[in-house]
Amino acid sequence: MQIFKKRTQFNASSDAALVLASLGGDRDSFGEIVARYQSLLCSLAYSAVGDLKHSEDIAQETFIEAWRKLDTLRDPEKLKAWLCGILRFKVSHYHRKEANQPVRGAGELEECAAHEQHHEKVEDAVIEAQQQALLWQTLEKLPQNYREPLILFYREHRSVEHVATELELSEATVKQRLSRGRKILQQAMVTFVEDALEKSKPGAAFTSAVLLAIEGVSPPAKAAALGTGALKVGSFFTLATLLTLLASLSGVIGSFFSVRAGLAQVRTQRERHATIKLVSLFFVYAAVFVAGMLALRYFALARVEYAAYLAMASQLLVIAFIAVYLALLVQVLVGMPRMRAQQRIFFPEAFDNDLDRLDSPQREYKTRLRILGAPLVHFKLGMAEVGDKPAYGWIAGGDRAYGLLFAWGGLAVAPVSVGIVSVGLVGLGAVGLGIFAVGTVGIGVIGFGASIIGYKAYASLSALGWQSAVSNGFSIAREAAIGPLAFAEQVNNERAAEIANIATLNQTYLWVLAAIVVFVIVPAVWHSNQVRKRMGTPPDLTKNNMR
Incomplete structure (x- = not known):
C-alpha cells in the first residue's frame, strides 16, 4: 500500500516544512517564510502602486492574511504562488479604494485654495531642488570630456556643428562623445536606480514588524489536523469536513436509526421508556465525550506546561467512552431481550398480534x-x-450480525462491518475495531475518525499512533506527529508529514470518507424502513392501552 511507502529525504528548510511548522503554531x-518572500512581495507591490510606504503596508497585510488563512493552502509547495495571489488581491483592493476616494466639495476647495497655493510654491521649490541634486549626482559621474558636450547639446539646444565649434572638436568626435556619454549616463542611471532600490528593500525590521503584527492572531492550528492534506480546508461547511463529521459519528448515526426502528416495535410503556433512555444515553455520552475532548484541547493550548498531562487525560477519556458504549451495548x-420476556409474561395481551x-x-x-450453506442476505x-x-x-x-462479507447492527462482525461496536478487516462504528478502523473511536492498524x-x-x-499520528487536537506517536498538540520524535515538520503520508492521504481521503458514509447510512436507513414497515405498531394497539 502507498501509505506504507518507502520514506524519502527532504529539505528541512523547504516551503512545505516551514508551512507545516507554522500550522503547528511556530x-x-x-x-x-516572511524573510524568504518579503523582498518579492514588496517589489511586486511597489511596481503596482508606485509608493514605497504603501507597498510595504500591502506586503505586510499580505503576510498577516497568509498567517490567518494558512490552513487553506492546499499544496505547501505552491506557497510562493499562493502569497502572490493574496498580494494581487490586496493591490486590487488598494486601487479600488484609491479610485473611490470622495472628491472634496466646492466650499471646501474654496476654503483650502489659498492654503494650497502657498504650499504649492514651497513644494515646487523643494521638488526643483531635489531634481537639481539628482541631476548633478548623475552628471558628475561622467568624465568631463563627455559631460561638456552633453550639457551644451541639451541645455543650450545647440547643434552638433555648434558644439564642435565651441569645443574646438571635429563633428565626428562630438558625435562619438555624445553617443558614449549617453551610454555612460544610461548606465549611471541604471546603477543609481539599482542602488536606490537595493537600499529600499525590506530587511529584518520588516520581518519583525510582521511577526509583531501576528502576535495577537491565533495560529491556524486546525489545519494541522490533516496538515496540508485532505481536510484543508478551512471551512466547517466544506464537503470534506462534512464527510469527516459523518464518518466520525457513524456509530451514533447507526444508533439513531436502530432506536428509531426499535420504537416501532415497542408494545408497552416500559419498553418505550427503556428504548428512549438508551438512545438518549448513546447521544449524551457521545456529546460528553466530544465536549470533554474539546475542553482538554482548549486548556492544553491555553496552558502549554500542562499539555502532556492533558494529553494523557484525553486517552483516559477515550477508554472511558469505549467502556460506556460497551456497557450500553x-x-x-x-437487558432489552430480558425486559421483553418479562413484558410478555406480565402483559400478554400487548403481544396478541401475529406480528409479535x-x-x-x-x-x-x-x-x-x-452460497456455501449461508444465505446471501439475512436481516x-x-x-x-x-x-x-x-x-x-x-x-x-x-442487533447481533455476523457476516461473511458485510454486517450491520448493534454488534457487527464481518470483513466489512458497521455498527455500534464493529469488528472486522474494515470496522466502522461508534467503536470500530479492524485493520482499517473508522468511527467515533477507532482501534486498528490504520484509523480515521474522531479519536x-x-x-x-x-x-x-x-x-494515538505507534508510528504516526495526525490530529486537530492531541497527536501522540513514537515517530511522527502533526497537530497543534503533538508529541513525537518528529513534530509538525516535513519529515513528520512524509512519515504520516500526508500526500497520499490528500489523494484518497475524500473517496474513503464518501464510501464510509454510504456504508453507514444506506444500510441504516434500509433497515429502519423495513422494520417500521414490517413490525410497526398494529392498528388496534393505541397509546392508551400500552402499559
Missing part, C-alpha cells in the same frame, strides 16, 4: 439463495428476544 518558522443485547409471535416470519428477512427485523440467534449470512444485519488508536492514526480530536 511563529519563528513563519518568520522564515450489553444493555441492548441482553416469536415465530412470525415478519421478524426477519432471509433470501432463499444460499433480523424484530426486537431481540431471549434465545434469538444472531443474523448470519454473506450480508447480515440485526483513533492505531499504527497510523488520523483523527479530528485525538490520535
Whole structure:
C-alpha cells in the first residue's frame, strides 16, 4: 500500500516544512517564510502602486492574511504562488479604494485654495531642488570630456556643428562623445536606480514588524489536523469536513436509526421508556465525550506546561467512552431481550398480534439463495428476544450480525462491518475495531475518525499512533506527529508529514470518507424502513392501552 511507502529525504528548510511548522503554531518558522518572500512581495507591490510606504503596508497585510488563512493552502509547495495571489488581491483592493476616494466639495476647495497655493510654491521649490541634486549626482559621474558636450547639446539646444565649434572638436568626435556619454549616463542611471532600490528593500525590521503584527492572531492550528492534506480546508461547511463529521459519528448515526426502528416495535410503556433512555444515553455520552475532548484541547493550548498531562487525560477519556458504549451495548443485547420476556409474561395481551409471535416470519428477512450453506442476505427485523440467534449470512444485519462479507447492527462482525461496536478487516462504528478502523473511536492498524488508536492514526480530536499520528487536537506517536498538540520524535515538520503520508492521504481521503458514509447510512436507513414497515405498531394497539 502507498501509505506504507518507502520514506524519502527532504529539505528541512523547504516551503512545505516551514508551512507545516507554522500550522503547528511556530511563529519563528513563519518568520522564515516572511524573510524568504518579503523582498518579492514588496517589489511586486511597489511596481503596482508606485509608493514605497504603501507597498510595504500591502506586503505586510499580505503576510498577516497568509498567517490567518494558512490552513487553506492546499499544496505547501505552491506557497510562493499562493502569497502572490493574496498580494494581487490586496493591490486590487488598494486601487479600488484609491479610485473611490470622495472628491472634496466646492466650499471646501474654496476654503483650502489659498492654503494650497502657498504650499504649492514651497513644494515646487523643494521638488526643483531635489531634481537639481539628482541631476548633478548623475552628471558628475561622467568624465568631463563627455559631460561638456552633453550639457551644451541639451541645455543650450545647440547643434552638433555648434558644439564642435565651441569645443574646438571635429563633428565626428562630438558625435562619438555624445553617443558614449549617453551610454555612460544610461548606465549611471541604471546603477543609481539599482542602488536606490537595493537600499529600499525590506530587511529584518520588516520581518519583525510582521511577526509583531501576528502576535495577537491565533495560529491556524486546525489545519494541522490533516496538515496540508485532505481536510484543508478551512471551512466547517466544506464537503470534506462534512464527510469527516459523518464518518466520525457513524456509530451514533447507526444508533439513531436502530432506536428509531426499535420504537416501532415497542408494545408497552416500559419498553418505550427503556428504548428512549438508551438512545438518549448513546447521544449524551457521545456529546460528553466530544465536549470533554474539546475542553482538554482548549486548556492544553491555553496552558502549554500542562499539555502532556492533558494529553494523557484525553486517552483516559477515550477508554472511558469505549467502556460506556460497551456497557450500553450489553444493555441492548441482553437487558432489552430480558425486559421483553418479562413484558410478555406480565402483559400478554400487548403481544396478541401475529406480528409479535416469536415465530412470525415478519421478524426477519432471509433470501432463499444460499452460497456455501449461508444465505446471501439475512436481516433480523424484530426486537431481540431471549434465545434469538444472531443474523448470519454473506450480508447480515440485526442487533447481533455476523457476516461473511458485510454486517450491520448493534454488534457487527464481518470483513466489512458497521455498527455500534464493529469488528472486522474494515470496522466502522461508534467503536470500530479492524485493520482499517473508522468511527467515533477507532482501534486498528490504520484509523480515521474522531479519536483513533492505531499504527497510523488520523483523527479530528485525538490520535494515538505507534508510528504516526495526525490530529486537530492531541497527536501522540513514537515517530511522527502533526497537530497543534503533538508529541513525537518528529513534530509538525516535513519529515513528520512524509512519515504520516500526508500526500497520499490528500489523494484518497475524500473517496474513503464518501464510501464510509454510504456504508453507514444506506444500510441504516434500509433497515429502519423495513422494520417500521414490517413490525410497526398494529392498528388496534393505541397509546392508551400500552402499559
